[in-house]
Amino acid sequence: SLVDGLLNNGMGVYEMGAAGTAIERLVVKTVARQMGFGENADGVLTSGGTLANLTALLAARSVKSPSPVWQEGHREQLALMVSEEAHYCVDRAVRIMGWGEGGIIRVPADGRYCMQAGRLEEYLRKARREGKTVIAVVGSACSTSTGSFDGLEAIADFCQKHGLWFHVDGAHGGALCFSEKHRSLLAGIERADSVAMDFHKMLLTPAVATALIFRDGQHSFRTFSQKAQYLWERETDEEWFNLAKRTFECTKLMMGLKAYALLRTYGPELWAQYLDRVMELGRRFATLAQETDGVELAVDPQCNIVCFRYHPEGMEGEALNALNEAIRQALLEEGRFYIVKTNLRGSTYLRVTLSNPFTTEADIRALLGSVAAIAAAGIKSGAGERNAY
Known part of the structure; x- marks a missing residue:
């Protein structure tokens, strides 16, 4: 944090924060490998899990929406499915995106407060009868109140069957990808389209730093696309080093340095x-x-x-x-x-x-x-x- 404050580099454009950008990419790639993703996985760091989840769902909207929402606005009543025990930021993201109260479909949890994944089919049919276009399912790893892990494999199977985006809110429990003893709780996370994971919750890192990982790195460029000629020449270039093309934040902290310092000094052990x-x-x-x-x-x-x-x-x-x-x-x-x-x-x-x-x-x-x-x-x-x- 001291080095970050002294350098005061903006991380949106490579020329303003070259070293920090390279460090961020190294950290993101390390997390992606630990989660079981392939070399095509990529992502960014964001200022907290709320922003990471919103960014992931914006990517889901860009990839799965029948119409180009970013250019033309909403034509359909879009919706996503999530456990009733999910973090409130998912509900907030839905409303920020303009889907309204009907845009979030809450699936009941079982006696352990895990999503009843077996009822996803039932709730999908009901949503379609109501004229909703369901584009995504959000799994919790883990829930905020009880620390309960949804069955990610079952959700992944459902999403694969219906062509839906699968996002995992792993803000708290996603860090268990670094524990051989407990990573089984995350079985199926490598099949997710996107995952959010906080460093500041379970990885000894000062607040705030969150990794947002995309299984297909190209999807991270689908979220935002707009002209800013004073920053870059072409809005469609998939330049991993110009982070503002993939995140809300332009002037953002060099947050990757915190995690990198721990990795470099002590290793993932x-x-x-x-x-x-x-x-x-x-x-x-x-x-x-x-x-x-x-x-x-x-x-x-x-x-x-x-x-x-x-x-x-x-x-x-x-x-x-x-x-x-x-x-x-x-x-x-x-x-x-x-x-x-x-x-x-x-x-x-x-x-x-x-x-x-x-x-x-x-x-x-x-x-x-x-x-x-x-x-x-x-x-x-x-x-x-x-x-x-």
Whole structure:
């Protein structure tokens, strides 16, 4: 970040940031290989997963839309399909592209909060009856709330059958491509048309840096095409080194340097060790939570995101939700722990993301002990009442 700030190179045009552009390409190609893509894969780095997902869906629109939207605007009611547990930025992208509320088709999740891929056919038929042109499916690897991984192979099969664009939002879990132990969670990701993956979530990199990978590198040039004669002579040139032809950003940070510095200094082995460590922390937290009286898991975790709640016998509904909301507030006021909450099908759960590799079992036990103690005190003084804490 210091070098980036001192150089202050704009990364949109090669002449303004030659070294940073080459570094970015090296990083992108490294990620593409780790995900199992071939040599034709290419991509860019963006300022965050939200922008990466939007850019990928703009590419999907350019490639799969029956009419040239970029030049002529919308003629059809375009739509995409996504799990009901997907990150909100997918919904936001659909609305930004002008597809409206009807442009996002939410497929129900199963008991593990993974997309029910077996119902994609049903929802596609329904969308077509309603006059919608479905062009893409978005898979989550993983979901934000519970860290659940959609079945990417099944989604890939469906997209291949129907000629749809397959995008994977791997902002959090896509990094597992660097872990031999856990990369099976991403089985099928190499069949995606595009993948978004954050460096700043699971790869020890300061915010913000996201890789957007296209299986067919030419698709990265389909998203944006417009005249800017003071920058380049021909708008159709597929020049990998002029990044502004493939991204929203013209004056963008030299974000590839962060990831490159780690790769160059420690190699991908550092990332593999880190990923294995935080994934194990997730498993250990789940085990200790199940051993704590009154604590229950929302779902057996697949990664380092764990959702749990305190559930006293005989307490349900709003009283139970209020109790867990009050537990979180009390934890924040104590100042020893910071955790968040999430709502899963009407129920409030406490949520932790174990990203610090120096977290110990003693830390986890202390948190769970505090949760139980706060809950016991609250129940004694007036169960579930928000003002009782």
